[in-house]
Amino acid sequence: MVREKDACWEFCEKLDGNKVRCNFCDKILNGGISRLKHHLSRAPSKGVNPCAHVPDDVSDVVRSMVLSKEQRKEAAFPKRHRPLSSPTHQPVDVGRTIAEFFFENRLDFRAANSASYRRLAAALGGAAFRAPSPAALKSSWLETLKSEVKAKIAETECEWASTGCTIIADTCTDNKSRAWINFFVSSPSGTFFHKSVDASPSFKNSKRVSELFDSVILSVGPENVVQIIVDDAAGYLAVGGLVSHKHPSIFWSSCASRSLSSILEDFAKVEWVGRCIQRAQTATRFIYNNRWAMELAKRFTGGEEIVKTSFAKSVSSFLSLQSMVKQMARLKQMAASQEFSSSPSSDNLISYRCREVLEDGLFWGAAEEASAVAAPLLRVMREVSGSKPATGMIYEYMAKAKEAIRACYIMEEAKREVFLEIVEERWRRQLHSPLHAAAAYLNPSLQFNPESATLLSSVKEEFHAVVDKLLPSADLRQDITSQIFKFRKAQGMFGCNLARETRSTASPGTWWEQYGDSAPGLQRVASRVLSQVCSANVLDRACCGSHPAQPEKRNRLDRETFEDLLYVHYNLKAQSRARPPDSDPLVLEELDMGSEWVEDAEPGNSAQWLDHFIFVSSRQSTSNFIGPNDLLPFNL
Structure with a gap:
């Protein structure tokens, strides 16, 4: 039975x-x-x-x-209109999920009036489910999500007293070519969006721009701010001087990812490297602008994308070149295949050029060499990008990168010096920071490594300057010399077995938190120095590289609502930024169909017009967030 x-x-x-x-x-x-x-x-x-x-x-x-x-x-027996359930069989809050989808993706609230939206809501929540209306989205749901975001941020702010925080300034433009500065605040527990400021009226006046930064510092708390990172150090040079003069304990730093991308940009200007990239682009443009070639390439590469898109043009170029080298054998087989030679377009000039590149051994040799010399810097960029603290490691990463470049050219001194001079020049002029030097000195994996003696000697003076800056009074610096001695000689808790065993395995900030009690003053400095990020690209550039237009001639309520929308949007983006563990943090999910690797300068193939149109539309922030006749994503 x-x-x-x-x-x-x-x-x-x-x-x-x-x-x-x-x-x-x-x-x-x-x-x-x-x-x-x-x-x-x-x-x-x-x-x-x-x-x-x-x-x-x-x-x-x-x-x-x-x-x-x-x-x-x-x-x-698949059912239609089945309400969503979680893996634990607990009902999902469909209304919340829909609201978060609208805010995170800057969707026009009027889409909630469409028949397809009602069908979607019924499929998700059942026939009796009442989906959020445009009015509910822009009022009750906006207030609910804003309150929840603020509550989460309040929890993060509790750690600032010990770890400090970094203010990140990300500059972007809206569809009216106005300059905006998006301010983020980052600390070990996470990164959140603070506010957005229209800097257009002030952008040519360094004093007025510095006042914008000053207002953000005051709202966060000067005692909490350790550094400010800007995405364009050269453009903010005078502003940085004014801010540092008013807040001497705050460091002004360049974005490490931006500086590294500038190094790669200079690499691409080396004649043979630039020529190699151009030839590679000739091949990929043909493939991506002909449906049959695209389908053939996917078959030979197992569906893997050839072109890669990143936050900077130079990074995209070297990632794409690496991708081609990785699939070199398959691309060669494709070019020599009967399917390629017998295709309808195989006799035209562009097809011939593509096949010529893919069958050219000299091209592949140059591509392998260019990929190898760029690889060490791309590895550094992966480590310092995003919201994880990396100040304590960037010196070590860069030292290893330079050694790797030397290893590429053991027998070719002239080539080696060309690339190393580029790296050194950018390091001195743009990437180097006293904060990074102090972090290297405080990093236990370097401090107790005999091979790092030369490096530590070179940063010792800057380390003491940073200590003076973070501990400006004699009372705060009391006994600091003996504490430094205890650290260097591994005395007290610094010398316990656990501290010794985890010098290279624990993150530097965590190590100091656990074993720095023997030197409380130095522990405070170390916790603040080692808990900071190095890069401004805390969000994908695809997420924060454009800015919706702010209402100009509307009332104060409209502007406040606009600011709330941005606040919820960017913070939802920051919370959902998690990527799969095996994904490359430098590669954006959406392929840039307008890049030189994809876009055909000659009359395009009609088969590609839809993909191109979708991409261009997605890049226009206002077409996603607001309607064609409104400055806000709803009618007031």
């Missing part, structure tokens, strides 16, 4: 008819063993109340049985 095979019969007593009595709460249920399972699983369903006395282990087993059965049933 089926009843005897079902394991759940041991949890109940069979009564007359189709009734059962629960052994844990004595409740009598109509509907047999099926109703009992829902009762014991504690997942309310079909009007069954959860059992209040069932042990957790029994409930977990029964819940897994119910879920497994429903999944098999759904696979065999």
Whole structure:
């Protein structure tokens, strides 16, 4: 009998008819063993109340049985209009999910009036579900999400007293070519959007721009701010001087990722490297502008994308070149294949040039060499990009990168010096920071490594200057010399077995937090110095590289609503930025269909017009966030 095979019969007593009595709460249920399972699983369903006395282990087993059965049933007979459920069978808040989707992606609220939106909502929440209306999205849902974001940020702010924080200034433009500065605040617990300022009226006046920065510093708290990172150090040179003069304990730093991309940009200007990139682009433009070639390439490469898009043009170029080298054998096979030579376009000039590049051994030799010399810098960029603290490691990363470049040209001194001079020049002029020097000195993996003696000697003076800056009074610096001595000689907790064993495995900031109690003053400096990020690209450039237009001739309420929309949008983006562990942090998910690697300068193939149109539309921020006749994503 089926009843005897079902394991759940041991949890109940069979009564007359189709009734059962629960052994844990004595409740009598109509509907047999099926109703009992829902009762014991504690997942309310079909009007069954959860059992209040069932042990957790029994409930977990029964819940897994119910879920497994429903999944098999759904696979065999897919249902339409099934309300969303989580893997634990708890109902998902569909209204919230829809609202977050609108805000995170800057969608026009009027889309909630469409028939397709109503069908989508019914499919997600069921026929009786009432989806958020445009009015609810721009009022109650906006306030709800704003309050929740503020609450999460308040939790993050609690750590600033010990770790400090970094203000990040990201400059972008809207569709009216006005300059905006998006201010983010980053600390070990995360990065959040603080505010956005229209800097157009002040952009040519360094004093007025410095006042914008000053207002952000005051709102965050000068005592909490360790450094300010700007995405364009040269453009903010005078502003940085004014801010540093007013707030001498705050460091003004360049974006490490931007500086590294500038190094790669200079690499691409080396004649043979630039020529190699141009030839590679000749091949990829042909492939990406002809459907048959694109399908053939995907077949030979196993569906892997050839062209890569990153936050900077130079980074995209070297990532794409590396991608081609990785798939060199397959691309050669494609060019020599019968399918390629017999294609309708195989006889035209562009097809011939593409095949000529892919079959040219000299090209592939240059591509391999260019990829190898850029690889060390791309590795550094992966480590310092994003919101993880990296100040303590950037010196070590750059030292290893230069050694790797030397290794590429052991027998070719002239070539080696060309690339190393580029790196050194950018390092001295743009990337180097006293904060990075102090962080290197405080990094236990460097301080206790005999091979780092020369490096530590070169940064010692800057380390002391940073200590003076962060501990400006004699009272704060009291006993600091003896504390530095304890650290260098591994005395007190610095010398315990755990501290010694984790010098190179724990993050520098965590190491100081755990083992720095023997030197409390120096521990405070180390915690603040080692807890900072190095780059301004805390969000993908695709997320924050454009800015929606602000209302100009509307009332104060409109402007406040606009600011709230930005606040919720950017912070939802920051919270959802997590990538798969095996993904490349430098590669953007969306391919730039307008790049030199893809866009055809000659009359395009009609098969590609739709892809190009979709991309161009997606790059226009106002077409996503607002309607064609409105400056806000809703009608007021």
